[in-house]
Amino acid sequence: MDPHADCQAPPSKSDIRLWRRYLADERAEAAIYRDLAQRRDGEEREILLALAEAEGRHEKHWRDLLGEHGDQRLRPSFRRTVLRVLARRFGSVFVLALAQRAESRSPYATEPAATEAMAADELIHEEVIRGLATRGRARLSGxxxxxxxxxxxxxxxxxxxxxxxxxxxxxxxxxxxxxxxxxxxxxxxxxxxxxxxxxxxxxxxxxTRPTQITLQAAPDLDLNANELVLVYRARGMTPEAAEHRAAERMGYLDCDCDPSLSLQAPETYANDYQEIGTxxxxxxxxxxxxxxxxxxxxxxxxxxxxxxxxxxxxxxxxxxxxxxxxxxxxxxxxxxxxxxxxxxxxxxxxxxxxxxxxxxxxxxxxx
Structure with missing residues (x-):
């Protein structure tokens, strides 16, 4: 079904003003994410550029609806103008937090001219920005x-x-x-x-951090007594998973099995320390x-x-x-x-x- 089927009638002046506002805001949001991406690298940069691309699809939707009326430039809302200035100057967690709130206020869920996919996109965008902002909050929270x-x-x-x-x-x-x-x-x-x-x-x-003492002691343990199972059960594993892990550590299994709480990646603890600070x-x-x-x-x-x-x-x-x-x-x-x-x-x-x-x-x- 054509998503524009309900919008074939000539738009009213109020519709044109509203759609032009949406168009300006989408352009501004795409620019905000591109500005933020310039201050980041790696995965965060890719995520922000993908968000800018998604906003570009929304921009095209309003431009198609407006037709010739979409050629005239209109200033975005004051909130998004401020966001873009902040993104250019700072690019910090505060900008992401403001962008998160801006995404949460999307009117597309109740806007007849917007598609369901656009409304769903905005919900997802809020969660994506929330995730990026959470990383920044973690770096600041100590x-x-x-x-x-x-x-x-x-x-x-x-x-x-x-x-x-x-x-x-x-x-x-x-x-x-x-x-x-x-x-x-x-x-x-x-x-x-x-x-x-x-x-x-x-x-x-x-x-609290588990040690790797089990790797040193495992070869000399009695398989029948096998206190190593108790170590893994004390760390939260089920009896079956604990026995599997103990057998692997003692050299009786040549396979990878259920992940153990004793083998958390060191980065996990590094992040914990980072959040706490010194x-x-x-x-x-x-x-x-x-x-x-x-x-x-x-x-x-x-x-x-x-x-x-x-x-x-x-x-x-x-x-x-x-x-x-x-x-x-x-x-x-x-x-x-x-x-x-x-x-x-x-x-x-x-x-x-x-x-x-x-x-x-x-x-x-x-x-």
Missing amino acids: NFRAAVFGANDGLVSNLALIMGIGATGVSSGFILFSGFAGLLAGALSMGAGEYVSVRSQRELLSA GWNAAVSSFLFFSSGALIPILPYIFGLQGTAAVVVALILVGLALLVTGGIVGLLSGASPVKRALRQLAIGFGAALATYVLGSLFGTGTA
Whole structure:
């Protein structure tokens, strides 16, 4: 059946405008994937170029429907324009995360002029981009996680600290001193905590990783007792698969059999370590980014502001920073950056409000 059979009647002006928008967006998406491919090599480059080719097929569909109306150039949507600029300048996981969300918003499922194959393509494209973005998130999730959450913790904790202390009625100098003390104490605590956490995770992975001691001991084992079967069963294999693997290791089978958990490729563990990061890198990232976050609430006091003016400026600065960190977390998680940004803002201001109320009560009680 001709996929254009339902579209033979002359299109209306609204149809032409809509189809031209689709055409412009498809051109932009193809260009985005080609721009991203230029910054990659190997398998990722091939995948991105294949996506660009698929978008080219969609572009042809709208161009065929538009006929002579498809010759005029139309700007793509603002979202895709921004995506292309980012793809050209950065080509990072953030662009892939935004592209993933753009693919998830495809209107083709409810668009009569689009084919079922096009709607299915967009669903698959979202999953492909999700997979590519996941690789990028894995590369960032160690040290970058420590950096983002370190900055966020610095923002929230020091804002809450100076709001609580300021509410007691102490001088601006004392608030500034308390802010610096909170910055240093929190940064040291975060750095030490991240170092211990990451080191512990790496040590647990190292202790969990199966060794190849079975290869050394297998030739001398008693076939009838054969404790080697217990090794493979302890690693999660079924009794039958464990016996098969043990017999192979002892030289009684000349074949390849069910894969064993003891023979995972070293790359698996290398990826695990990559996702966790290193202890020192995580510690330094946490220290520096907590410090940078904790510095923002006390900037008004550093520049001599006092009283209500200092509090208002601090709230504005921290609010903007919380929106940024929340948006970044949303991008990395593939969720809505706006919702995550607002959630981060609500949590930060909620903590500051709680300490302000407590400080006010304490200050009133000791006045």
